[in-house]
Amino acid sequence: MGTTLFTDGWSLQRLPGAAVVPVRLPHDAMLAEPRGARGGTGTHGGYFPGGRYRYAKRWTAPDDAARRRLSLVFEGVHGRTVVQVDGVPIGRCASGYREFTVPLHDVITPGGEHLIEVDADNREVPNSRWYTGAGIYRPVWLENLPEVHLPRDGVRVHTHATGEPTLVEVGVDVAGPAPDSLTVEVRLGDAVRATAPVTGGTAELRLAVPEARLWSHDHPHLYNTTVSLLDGDVVLHRRTLRAGLRTLHVDAERGLLVNGEHILLRGACVHHDSGVLGAATFRASEFRRARILKANGYNAIRSAHNPISRDLLDACDEIGLYVMDELTDTWYQSKTAHDAAPDFAATWRDDARAMIGKDHAHPSVIMYSIGNEITETATAQGARTARELHDFITRLDPHRPTTVAINLLLNIMATRGKSPYRLEEEPAEQPKPSRITSTAANVLTNRLGAVMRLISQLPVADRVSRDAFAAVDIAGYNYAFSRYLGDRRRHPGRVILGTESMPGDLPRIWPLVERVPGVLGDFMWTGWDYLGEAGIGTWAYGDQPGGLHKPYPALIAGPGAIDITGLPGAPALLARAVWGELTAPAIAVRPLDRSGQRTLRTAWRASDAVPSWAWRGCEGRTAEIEVYSADDEVELLLNGRSLGRRRPRRFLARFRTPYQPGELVAVGYRDGHESGRSRLTSAGPARLRLVAESEALTADGQDLAFVHIQLADEDGTVEMLAADTVTITVAGPGHLTAFGSAAPQTEETFTGDTHTTYRGRALAVIRADDQPGTITITATSRRHGTATAELQTRTP
Known part of the structure; x- marks a missing residue:
């Protein structure tokens, strides 16, 4: 049977006592919650409340379950999670971004019906500095495997040397009681094949690939690869993947070399949410995001500040984007009242192990970040922790470098006993600030970039970062490009990367990237806009309140070069x-x-x-x-x-x-x-228009179509000030799964069928059902007429 999606037939109940409703995974339970000024997540999470949710599904075990290894794989559940079968807890996870596996074979009856329940407790908020979503927001898989099998992340691909031929090392893990007679066969493309015996649960293979087509951001070639576990001529288990061949080297003089070619990283920091879809992670949405980022000149993504989804990794492999995968935003010291810092000591190894296992076979992943703006790095204990994380990750994956993203201003504050993070609860009401206070806050907000640059040039900035930087392979600088030249002189062996920067600073940053040896590139905050951190990058006008964080109903952060609907702006x-x-x-x-x-x-x-x-x-x-x-x-x-x-x-x-x-x-x-x-x-008379990015979907219950709602003239020019309220209906084998705009402040929901346009636009997301056929989308506005569009769904 292998590995199959386990996303259908679920129900959801908000505890305690709410109505039970059917849902199809992935699903963001927070997105439908009522927002308000008292919303527990505050500015961090866009004023959504917390909640506890129970997902349930009745499932009949296969008749041969006694001879198989069955398990559920959860790619991500936000909220403290307990998995139960027939009321008996069988698995737990406290990390919202960790993929985890729950074995089923010891608790089920072959051919029997069982109740699977997943309790996601996300009541304690804010537990992050951005919108997290809640519930089972990433896909779930059922693995039905033989007793001896190839584990999910048991294949490691490393290109040892390019040339003629290109030499590739493949490590393959085997799970279960493996007899001495087992071998592993790897087929790379149509022509390259190698076999090796299984020894101690592992097979190590070397492949010589003639005339190899190497992977890079410009030429993201992938080989269809088959890995087979054999007992003689009998195939016990088989897995397929898409492998890319590329070499990777980093040093302080030549910088980043991919396949021997010097690469400068044109990077986008990207949070995990999907705009109007909330935190729900769909393959179609992740591929779309990667395509749009690539079309706007980016060649790299920083997964801020948590491990990237599998689907976005696949997209980066296929489209050609380098990836910095980031472990966490917190170590031992909290940044919000209910974040993961108290669990860090108990969870970081499992989190890192899961991240690296997921990334091993992906050519797009070129480095790991062990943390973002961790102020403990200013201390001796923090430097030791950085070394411990680096050593652990390097043992698991010796072929990719590590970095840590440090904000020098925050480190300096921490050494002076001043917490840069507010840990108190958000006030129930947000009083309008006085004119004097408001003006001071606005001036500071506008000058924060300059303040961080100036303070980062002080001698103390080196003292509060050098030990942590020495513990990793690449020094990650947040908002401190003014130190590049001086620090290369002070630390000639240091490799530097701009892990976070203001988009407007790029004209001053990029000449340094191009001319200073050992500077690898820059990641702007942010390439793609996101929910939460409400208003940090949103300008205010007239009597609107300014400052760093905006009051309710602010929802969107605002710094994105590309907005949450996928539209690029001036940055x-x-x-x-x-x-x-x-x-x-x-x-x-x-x-x-x-x-x-x-x-x-x-x-x-x-x-x-x-x-x-x-x-x-x-x-x-x-x-x-x-x-x-x-x-x-x-x-x-x-x-x-x-x-x-x-x-x-x-x-x-x-x-x-x-x-x-x-x-x-x-x-x-x-x-x-x-x-x-x-x-x-300028635009002529505006009418309602629907513009679908694609006209065909796969009828698999997972594929998405993105449909732009526009108030535009007959040539497609959108009238910026033609706001209207639009209602969407969908007929046929599909349904409306999200509808919204990029308005920075709104009291409307993304889960309803009616929304107001912003700057003449909105975005509807249509999810395919399982049947092929024609989906008809009808949009009706109050003042700009009605428009329809058709989509075709096809059998997978």
């Missing part, structure tokens, strides 16, 4: 210009409905501009236009009239003009010659 355009990824100047415009209003900025977002010239009703208002370009000069034309030429400063040229509808054109010049041009236009 993405800046990054592409810096990286040389633009073929023409890119235009963005500050929101014209906010023109002339008091603006309260935040350091985590350099610009609120969006790529649109469709601002009906704003005629005559001053338009602030940003043109992102690596050209020598940029000219801007409005309806054929030149607004002048500008030399971009740090890849940005600014223009101001009274807004008038029509066509806005940016022309780039290099060496006096035109190098490219781009255009934005």
Whole structure:
């Protein structure tokens, strides 16, 4: 039978006493909870409450269960978890991001019906600094294996040397009582085959691959690989995977080498939530995110601040993105009132073991982070802990380097006895701050980036980080690029990586990445926007409250170069210009409905501009236009009239003009010659439109279609200020699973069928059922008419 999805036929009850409702996994139980100013997660989790949830499923064991090894594999459950069969606890997990396996074979009866229950207790909140979701948010699998078998993560692939041929080492673990007669066969692609005996539960194989096609971000070639466990000619068990061949080397002089080629990491920090889907992890959503990030110039992902999902790993393998997989956001010291710090000593080894087992065979994974902004690293005990984690991980995987992401300002604060994290409960009510307090907070919020840069240059910054950095292979700097040159002189053997940075700092960071030996690249906070940390990167206008965290109904963090619906904004355009990824100047415009209003900025977002010239009703208002370009000069034309030429400063040229509808054109010049041009236009009369990213789905109960709801003219130009309320209905073999927008503040839910557009847009996510056929989506608005779209679902 092998490994099969175990996601259908579940029910959910919110304890105590709520109604029992059917659900299909993966599922985020928190997303449907009512938000409010008293929501227990506070700004951290977007004002959602905590809760305790019980998932239940009746299941009939196979008749041959006595001769098989049956188990359930949970890729992720958020909340303190207890798994029961027929009321008897058989497994527990306290780590919300750890994959764990629960054996079934000792507690079931062959052919018998059993009740499986999963209790996820997420009542104690906030337990994280971002939106976590709750419940069984990642897939569950049923493993039905022979007594002697290949375990789930028992294959390790390491490319020993490239050349002709390329030499590959494959380690294979065998579980169960293995007789001496067993062998393992590995087939790589159609032509390469090797066998080896099983000794001590392991087989070690060497393959010589002629004319190998190597894996990299530019050429993500994967080999279909089959691993078979044999007793003579009899196949006892078989697993398949997609293997990539690549070498990896890091040192302080040559930096990062993949297949001998020097690589600079153009990185995106990415949280685990999926926007309007909440924390629920779907393969289609993870692949979509990887595709959009790659299309916007990124070549790397930092999984912040927890182990990455299997589906996103597969996507990075296939699409070509390097991965820094991160273990945790906390060690022994808490950052929120109910986080995982008290469990760290008891859980970190199992967490690390699960992360590395998952990552072993993935070529996209190039390093491990042992922690993020861990202030204990400023102490001798913290440095010892860093060394302990590094040594443990390196024993499990000696072929990938480790890093730790340190915020030097926070480390300095910690050595002075000042906690940089608020551990008290959020207040029940959030009073509006006084003008004086508000102004001070806004000034500090806007200048936090500069403050962190300045303080990180102090001599004490080296003292509070050097021992922890010495314990790992790569020193991870959060918001401290100003130290790169000096620290390379002070520590000539140090390898440096920008593990977290403000998107607006990239023009100053990237020249250092390019010219300072041993600096591997940069990861901006963030590539993709996320739920929680409400308003940290959201600008406020007029009388709206500013500051670092915004009051309810703030929901979205706001620093993402790409918003939660997958739409890139000005930070993405800046990054592409810096990286040389633009073929023409890119235009963005500050929101014209906010023109002339008091603006309260935040350091985590350099610009609120969006790529649109469709601002009906704003005629005559001053338009602030940003043109992102690596050209020598940029000219801007409005309806054929030149607004002048500008030399971009740090890849940005600014223009101001009274807004008038029509066509806005940016022309780039290099060496006096035109190098490219781009255009934005205003919109004609807007009507409701549905634009599906794909027209076909797999009828497997898991595939998703992403449908853009737009208030746009007949050419598809979205009118930015044409807000409307839209209701979605779905007919056929599919259903609406999420519906929402990128509005930074909203009291609407993502789980209903009605939502208000934001900047003329919303996003509906349709989940396929199990039957092939035609799905018809109908959207009805109050003022912009009705629109329909059809999707086809096909048999897997």
